[in-house]
Amino acid sequence: MKNVRRLGLAVAVCVLAGCSSTGIKLPDWVPSFTASQSAPAPEPQAKVRNNAAPGELTVNDGSGDVTIQTVEFRSGTSSATVERLARRHGCSGATGAGLITDKGPVEVYRMKCDNGTTFMAQCELRQCRPMR
Known part of the structure; x- marks a missing residue:
């Protein structure tokens, strides 16, 4: 836990920190910054x-x-099940579902989706459900 x-x-x-890609595209009516406008002060890195x-x-x-x-990528007992569950929820990824907790009766898996989001699932005794 x-x-x-x-x-x-x-x-x-x-x-x-804004380090993940959300995949959200702004509508056309949202104004964009141009050269005539003053640029905002840079935030410290x-x-x-x-x-x-x-x-x-x-x-x-x-x-x-x-x-x-x-956390390094580790496959687990239910990795294939979580990958199928992720595809049903609109997530496809090349790396697959990795185990992020210790092996045991309750395991948590994470999968990076191609659209920049992350799909997480919890499996209890090989019965997996998506985490919200």
Whole structure:
């Protein structure tokens, strides 16, 4: 459960920092910036530190340090089932569904979709359902 909370924090930081592609196209009536308008002041870039533990990433966004846990891709018992479930919910991806928790009776899988979104599913005793 601790890993799921860390993942939620990592996703929230990623969304707030604008590092994920949402695939949303703005309508034509939304004004765009032109050369005649003054450009907004650049925001300070988040600094990434390499002195974090292996599998972790420390980011400073100006309001403090945040540690993000990175997870390597691991296939699990229900990876194929989660991939079929993801296709039914409109998500297709080349990398497949990876296990992000420890193996056991309850497992959480994540799959990167081609449209830039992420599909997550929880499997309990090989019965999988999408997470909202």
